[in-house]
Amino acid sequence: MYPYPPLQRQTKVCELSFKTAILAVKMNRKRLVVVLDTSIHIYDITIMKLLHSLDTPPNKKGLVSLSPNNENNYLAYVASNVSGEILVFDALNLQAVTIIQAHKTPVSALSFNFSGTMLATSSGKGTVIRVFSIPDGQKLYQFRRGTYPAQIYSLSFNIQSNLLAVSSDSETIHIFKLDERAREQAKQQNVKAAGRGGNSGQIVGGAGGGMFGAWIPEAFTDMWQPERDFAWFKLPPGSIKKYNICAISNSTPLVMVATGDGFFYQYSLNAQDGGECVLLNRYSMLDPAEKQEFETSQQEAASPPDEDQL
Template sequence: MTLAGHSHSADAPHHGGCFVNFNQDCTSLAVGCGSGYRLFSLGPDDGLEEIYAKNGGEDTYLVERLFSSSLVAVVTLSAPRKLKVCHFNRGTEICNYSYSNTILAVKLNRSRLIVCLEESLYIHNIRDMKVLHTIRDTPPNPSGLCSLSASTDDCFLAYPGSSSIGEVQIFDAIHLHAKTMIPAHDSPLAALAFNNSGSRIATASEKGTVIRVFNVRDGARLYEFRRGVKRCVSISSLAFSMCSTYVCCSSNTETVHVFKLVEPTKEMPRQASEDSGWMGYLSKAVSVGANYLPAQVTDVFSQGRAFASVHLPVSGVKSVCAITTISKQLRLLVASAEGILYIYALDGVDGGVCPLVKQHCIAGTPAAATVAAQPPNSTTSGKGGNTYAGALRGRDPNLMSGTESEKFHEMTSAVESPPPAGFKFDDDKEFPPVSQSG
């Protein structure tokens, strides 16, 4: 659910404007910009309340909130290799952890915190920030594409298994072993998203024309949807609804698509209307003559179409989308890098074009909406902080070069900073939920 530079995450914020993303259950919104970051809570009647603002601070290009708690993970341009874990309600930094390469993405749930570098991923126990496992020498992933399921029962991590084709590597982040490899697309991946339970994953490639949904446990393809036929479409985000009935998709075009994950039936009104039109005629013709047509042609007609859509006021602006329920009404949320949150009504029965219900400015000031938060180019001189710390352990800092000494002190302070007893997320005195009423 994160606005990223290649797509996503939704999911690597290498874009001009704000960094924007929703938390794991779509109850709040985090915005990072050149002057700090802001946190908002989605409220009844499609309202939006600012619950925290760090203004006049460092330029923030990554900020991730843990559900509705007061825990946030922050990365700034001034220290792109350092992850800060903060208690925003108290305005304190709990700990920090440094790496020898630029942090491209951070994902977290109640059990794990994932740090994605260009060629490695670090899996932390979120309660004490200890590194449990390091996935090294991953295929080059300059946009930091990865996804972590919100569930702690099926706690899976997904990341590209190849830089040339669309393979999805599924990793069990609890038992710390590779689970399966899903051959999702012929082209490199552009977006990944788990559903809330971690049982399904949606994918899109750099072509951006087809969205696929797979079963995580066995890699079986469950659904295939055609987003469009345009070339050079860059997917900005993919997201499941909390009920896993819908998948939404935003791109660099002005259209946001919503797909409904149901098996087609003859009784469906949409199918009846299609049967009476030219598309229905062609579909029937393809069905009858499937054995005589190229596979690419039959695939196009067998793919599902968008159930609903919205048309944004502008195109070419990256955005992140989500589907949630507000006051018992389905809502499609679209947050743009320009600093605008659009709230649309989603008709769960008939679909169609979604009407705009409300929009909010989330950038703070007009100037903040245009700040270009570009993290520096990541280097390939090292894999991660722990690796470098191990290489330097036992050496006298006074005999090191300036760069080595700086990294040594960074890593020493990083591994010593988490509290020995760990973070008690189930203790409301330490991490109270922060909502509109709080």
């Protein structure tokens, strides 16, 4: 891999070589993280010096998330390939912080918010989305994406951390609202779980029953009905099953999606009432001259959701 400075195109700073394939590369203003199948390497991005290496279980998908925040500079990665354990590592001070039993099955996606204070995860089937507080690893929210299994492609918070967009190989993009009502429900569930000796996160090195700590039994979590989505929209038929990533605009109520077939979509989001988002524009990233604008009214867009949205 060849890191480049931001203001000088095609000017190589250094070259990093590895014996096995690079599965993912993450960076923020202080750290660069290189993910291999069974190891993670952390570099000081200012001088490109190797600071620390972590041995990991096989991680064929290169699932990691690096916080963009300089102070809450956390790295999250899968700690098991047979269960949903996630280890949160302080990339600034180079020490393990928390182990979270996020799901019963292996995690299929994970992502920090902008401030590094929340971590979103998805279950192996992609039907349940959970949000945990960082660094203590307490469960804050739980949402249901849909009924049928799906491969989760991206989890994306808005900058205020009150909305979470989720994209997958299904036709529907879901936006969940991280509001006080859902959080209060989570608090009540965590209090009940604590009374039974359960906990979703275990501080590394802290007291309480082994390295991975206790976690909320699946039978109890099933009693807590996950929240449904706040808003949604369907991608055009040609983009279904194509790899995609989504994001919520920091300045305007827009949801943006880039798809593997080279298109970029903008959807209008009703930030107050939610509901179905309206397609505004479609751009071709392969042909900059190609742009398609849409003038669909809110009334025309308000068609009932499909099975995946229910």
